[in-house]
Amino acid sequence: MTGGAASTLSSPRAAHGGRSGGGRFIKPLVFALCLLPLAWLGWKGYSGLLGANPIEATIRELGDWALRFLLIALGVTPLRRLTGWSWLGRLRRMLGLFAFFYVVLHLLSYVGLDQFFDWSAIGREIIKRKYITIGMLAVLLLLPLAVTSTDTMLRRLGGRRWRALHRLVYVIGPLGVAHHWMMVKKDLTQPMIHAAILAVLLGWRLVAWHNARTASRRQESPCAASPPSSA
Amino acid sequence: MLIRHGSDIRESEVTDKALWLDRRRFLAWGAAGALALGGGRAEAAPLTAAKGPFTLDEALTPRKDVTTYNNFYEFGPDKGDPAQLAPSYFKPKPWTVAVSGECAKPGTLGLEDLIKPHRLEERTYRMRCVEAWSMVIPWVGVPLAEVLKRFEPSSKAKFVEFTTLVDAEIFPGQRTRLLDWPYVEGLRIDEAMHPLTLLAVGLYGETLLPQNGAPLRLVVPWKYGFKGIKSIVSIRFTETPARTSWMKSAPREYGFYANVNPKVDHPRWSQAKERRIGEFLKRDTLPFNGYGEQVASLYSGMDLAVNF
Structure with missing residues (x-):
């Protein structure tokens, strides 16, 4: 089943063995890199470099990184297809999980540091503030993807259903960008950059999917063709 | 994690005090001299000010913050941009303020001529930003009232409009179209004449x-911080209210009055609570930022949810 889901492109087993490029240290290396933003944030907090409002700075920075990792994870498949570096696929699950990791930290810092577990206030905010409604919806949609990220869950669901479920990320991405866009007071530069990158990443999939359909019916769409088991 | 301790001894304050005393001896000309120099200095110069009538029994926010x-x-x-960019962009300049509009004695005055006739006061106020x-x-x-009276506003002077300097050489943010420059703010004449309203030239005993x-900036402690227009070059008495910069930018979110009001939320966030810089837990926001006793009567009969 795993093999079936992972099929098509290059040999995922070769990728697992690290022979197709990237080396065997690439995964631990990327793992460590993904923790750097958190370490940097912790160091800034410890050294008092987060400014006069460290709580706000913490929440914002964690949110920024959640979005960045979401975009990075969405960038894996297009980059792999464009470069032919199949080993990139092995990083996709980890990068997606890091996006989830930073989303959770972002949410926890909002709940614990900003609202100090004032659940009724949080409830009111979720209902009243559209950008928080949207943010919470994005977290909710991300949850099943994180839960089903293991090989076991992939096997249990079957490749087809797993892929269908994980296409939720195409909704989560825009929700995340919208969440950021709507909470900004005035300067929309950052959200616009994120939206542009997202548009390219999703647009590429649309084009690739369209091309694949018209070119050959037998070929699967590029996003579906990515081997989830090895991602 | 990441919580700053509200320390009792402020390091910056201690250092500043020493400097302050030292420089005061040196600057025999006193406040007016410091102001003359301070008209656009990137460094703070000491000021001599008497304790004003409004004090506050709350811990000061550290000067550094x-x-x-x-x-x-x-x-x-x-x-972080202002503190980071000001030293390299903001250059000393002779500063003048044009006072115009519905008044008997309009004129353009140098900063020291505008301020010198008055006694500098130190007043400790709460400052509540619209961002909670x-x-x-x-x-x-x-x-402000004392300054404005010198220009003898007429009966047509129902409002006062303030304008910030436009000069992209010293204000790099003005090279972008973030707001429709110049920054404009306004007050009703009775708000401008209210004894709480301050035309500030300094903080922590030094020039701004x-x-x-x-x-030179405005401080209106019962209103959200954005009403406190900075680097003022024009004061105009008008019959109609100014269309302020934030009203132009987002009319649904920012009104002319902008009185601190825990019951009227910003469309995107609650105004019921605020985080005092340096504190962990949020505290309740007070109506009129705690100055209701002094100013609530200015708005009697007004629907403050409509006139936000």
């Missing part, structure tokens, strides 16, 4: 730093 956490889009949208954070700041300035609105 007051001078590094600023909303001043003339430098940039990030709250707050500070306690020891301002130095003169009551560029990031805090050097050399």
Whole structure:
């Protein structure tokens, strides 16, 4: 089943063995890199470099990184297809999980540091503030993807259903960008950059999917063709 | 994690005090001299001010936070931008203020001529930003009413409009179209004449730093911080209210009055609570920022949810 889901492109087993490029240290290396933003944030907090409002700075920075990792994870498949570096696929699950990791930290810092577990206030905010409604919806949609990220869950669901479920990320991405866009007071530069990158990443999939359909019916769409088991 | 301890001894304050005393001896000419120099200095100079009538029994926000956490889009949208960019952009300049409109004695005055006739006062006020954070700041300035009266506003002067300098050489943020420059703010004449309303030239016993609105800014403690227009070059008496910069930018979110009001939320966030800079838990926001006793009567009979 795993093999079936992972099929098509290059040999995922070769990728697992690290022979197709990237080396065997690439995964631990990327793992460590993904923790750097958190370490940097912790160091800034410890050294008092987060400014006069460290709580706000913490929440914002964690949110920024959640979005960045979401975009990075969405960038894996297009980059792999464009470069032919199949080993990139092995990083996709980890990068997606890091996006989830930073989303959770972002949410926890909002709940614990900003609202100090004032659940009724949080409830009111979720209902009243559209950008928080949207943010919470994005977290909710991300949850099943994180839960089903293991090989076991992939096997249990079957490749087809797993892929269908994980296409939720195409909704989560825009929700995340919208969440950021709507909470900004005035300067929309950052959200616009994120939206542009997202548009390219999703647009590429649309084009690739369209091309694949018209070119050959037998070929699967590029996003579906990515081997989830090895991602 | 990441919580700053509210220390009792403020390092910056101790250092500043020593400097302050030292420089005061040196500057025999006193406040007016410092102001003359301070008209656009990137460094703070000491001021001599008497304790004003309004004091506050709340811990001061550390000077470091007051001078590094600023909303001043003339430098940039990030709250760190003003303190970071001011030293390299903001240059000393002779500063003049044009007073015009519905008054008997309009004129353009140098900063020292505008301020010198008045006694500088130190007044500690709460400052509540519309973004739901707050500070306690020891301002130095003169009551705006005293200054305005010299120009003899006429009966047609129903409002006062204030304008910030436009000069992209010293305000790099003005090279972008973040707001429709110049920054414009306004008050009703009775608000402008209210004894709480301060024309500030300093804080923490020194002239204002560029990031805090050097050399001259408005402080209206019962209103959201954005009403406190910075680096003022024009004061105009008008019959109709000014269309302020934030009203133009987002009319649904920012009104002319902008009185601190825990019951009227910003469309995107609650105004019921605020984070006092340096504190962990949020505190309740007070109506009129705690100055209701003094100013609530100005708005009797008005629907403050409509006139937000």
